[in-house]
Amino acid sequence: MAFALVAEKLFEGEKILEDVPLVVGDDGRIASIGEDPQSSAPYLHGLLAPGLVDIQVNGGGGVLFNQEPTVEGLRTMAEAHARYGTTAFLPTLITDRLDVMQNAANAVSSALSQQVPGVVGIHFEGPHLSVPKKGTHEQSFIRPLSNEEWEIYERGDLGIKVVTLAPETVPVEDIHRLASLGVRVCLGHSNADGKTVHSALQAGAVGFTHLYNAMSPLHSREPGMVGSALICDKAWCGIIADGHHVSAEAITLALKAKPRGKLLLVTDAMSLVGSDALSFPLFDRVVTREGDKLTSSTGELAGSHLDMMGAVRNISDWCDLDIYESLRMASLYPSQFLGLQSGKIAPGARADFILLDRNLQVQKTWIGGHQVYGD
Template identity: 70%
Template structure:
């Protein structure tokens, strides 16, 4: 049967249209855009845009995935982020023990099979990282890739699988193996030289996790990971546009250097997003929020308090990015990176959509055709 909505304005991923109908089938796929509509169709005031896709979500709603790797936790994280326009996300587990990784994988598998809104896979950020660039990750859990982790990453019941690793810590042959298993390999938390980074990209790695942060910097005689990320036109880069992880000037440089379509907005959000709490434990430390900045008791940044619509507004306000391009950075480009059939409102795409008001606040969110958030 499906449902038809009439958008006052619609950004379909390419252009803005006025007074346009969108029909969603029972399968959660868009069956048509445009065409005749009945007078009973619901009218949507504001701007209807593709749903946001966040490939790096550590937590939300007072829950950190590492501390509670369960389906109920994923439901709370989903509820926290969909109020900010996130219609699909990769729950992200930072460096931890193998049993915790396995429980997280089981939770994601169950969440996908039981249709928890937005859960489309899993992002393992570590544990195969550089201790020199570990950031807030727990050093005691950092380790080399073993057959146990390979077996975990090979699980096809996990949906979209993404692994962040340091290329100096994982053999090129193992990167090829991961890619052959259908894993998206991102490079990050690394002190690698440019040649090592290039070799990993040539072996099939396709992206960089939180550009600039926890990676070897650009120098005049050694491009490092940052320089290589900016140089390689074929690689995607995640960008935490919160003003703490990356300055507006560094964001502007990345926008100039990277081809259009290769910069993605991510949040790296922690448990405090969507909650009133101001601190939480992280392993043997405490993370505290001051304003929208999260700092560990040992001094380093510890994830972010950013949400996706906030990232869209920031990249527009600070870097002069046009709204349509900022929306693509939050939807179409991450969809293309991970191979998700969304990020655009067109026939045959997933019905992941967000309704924005004139102040670029989220009014409603749909995930695979289901309305999962409505602001009252």
């Protein structure tokens, strides 16, 4: 249904407009900006900004994708993250059994056909990882790429496909084949040396999953995966700005090293985001939340309790970063990584946007012109 509004302030992706009318058409896209408003158009106090895009969401609203790989599970996750400004996301399946991967793929396919708001594809984080850098992934499920996984990755009904892998465990020929299928290959959970990383990038890998975390570090005579990620201007890097995974200084270094637009905010959110629960089972372990930190019963960090707007505020505060650049890191840049035509408020763009108050808290969220959160 078409509607109009007038925004006190509107960040269209590059610049700020004030007291600007906006019209959304019946097709869920922005019809016009700045034209004479309808007399009945509501005036929205605050900042209207592009919706946020998260490429790594393990769960939300009490649902972990691995444990509930269903359309209803995806709806719950989407609703939970819409409260924090996320209008597009990749449900992320961490290393698991083949049947769980198949169920997750089927759920995403159904969610896309049913146009579940926010779901745009799927991220398989594993199972082709390095055991020494497995993090909280279940070691018994880590395995080489087989014909059964190829059948999943070759599917054409999964929207945007991202696969995180350790390049020392997957031949460069297979990385090239994945890229030729349209899969966005990211490198992570890896102990690879710089030469191996370079070969993977040459074969078609385009990014790195949660920079610094679960990857071989930079040394004086060996760049490792961290150094290689910082050196490669073409590669995108996700980063978890929750105060536990990465220090403010490490984020500042990445901001200085990477070209503008190549560092992306991600949440790596687990099921507790948007939930009052304080713990959840993960395979044979229990993950417990203390404040905003999630720790497995075996001692390692287990994802995050971060939401996208929280990441925007954090990186702006900690790294003295302009709030509008922080917003781009959560909207425009991940949109560009995924090949989405979003991340901006412009005529013809899908009407995915959020209303923020003066404290940068989300008040309302729209996806495809439909308000999915807020009064």
